[in-house]
Amino acid sequence: MTAPRFTVRHLVAEDWRNVKALRLEMLADTPKAFLETIEMAEAHPDSFWQMRARNGLTEDVISLAAILDDGRWVGTMSSRLFADTPDPFLLAVYVSPDVRGTAAGVTDALLVAIEDWARTKGPGLLLDVHEDNARARAFYAKRGFVETGRTKPYPLDPRELEIEMRKPL
Numbered sequence: 644m645t646a647p648r649f650t651v652r653h654l655v656a657e658d659w660r661n662v663k664a665l666r667l668e669m670l671a672d673t674p675k676a677f678l679e680t681i682e683m684a685e686a687h688p689d690s691f692w693q694m695r696a697r698n699g700l701t702e703d704v705i706s707l708a709a710i711l712d713d714g715r716w717v718g719t720m721s722s723r724l725f726a727d728t729p730d731p732f733l734l735a736v737y738v739s740p741d742v743r744g745t746a747a748g749v750t751d752a753l754l755v756a757i758e759d760w761a762r763t764k765g766p767g768l769l770l771d772v773h774e775d776n777a778r779a780r781a782f783y784a785k786r787g788f789v790e791t792g793r794t795k796p797y798p799l800d801p802r803e804l805e806i807e808m809r810k811p812l
Contacts, residue, residue: 654699669737733770771805
């Protein structure tokens with residue numbers, strides 16, 4: 644199998660329809676990986692998606708998309724700074740099932756771009772991952788993230804946990 648040809652780039656305002664479509668795909672594919680349900684996302688007005696796309700690159704936020712040469716959106720990853728930690732936070736990580744894996748290179752390309760941005764903002768990169776998301780936890784561990792020992796209740800079901808992981812940059 645030949646690796647797909649793709650581009651990684653910042654979101655721009657005109658991307659809002661693709662941002663919405665990929666978000667709905669990711670929520671359908673891996674519902675516990677994100678902090679909203681597909682029903683919540685479907686209820687957002689177009690103005691919400693337009694704002695989300697517009698914020699593809701600001702002082703405190705970076706949002707990226709991986710787009711195949713045929714125009715299909717197959718991945719996204721974001722990072723943002725929060726006031727309560729010096730480390731940027733990794734958010735909204737998703738790659739379509741048919742382009743997952745190291746051979747395709749989509750996830751790694753997105754992460755490298757996020758890390759390049761994050762390195763200019765803080766000493767490390769933080770993330771929260773659902774305790775049951777073994778695939779994501781393994782991916783992060785292979786790329787140098789380690790569990791910090793901190794957990795917090797998963798917002799959509801407080802009986803479940805999110806595990807914090809950190810990678811020094």
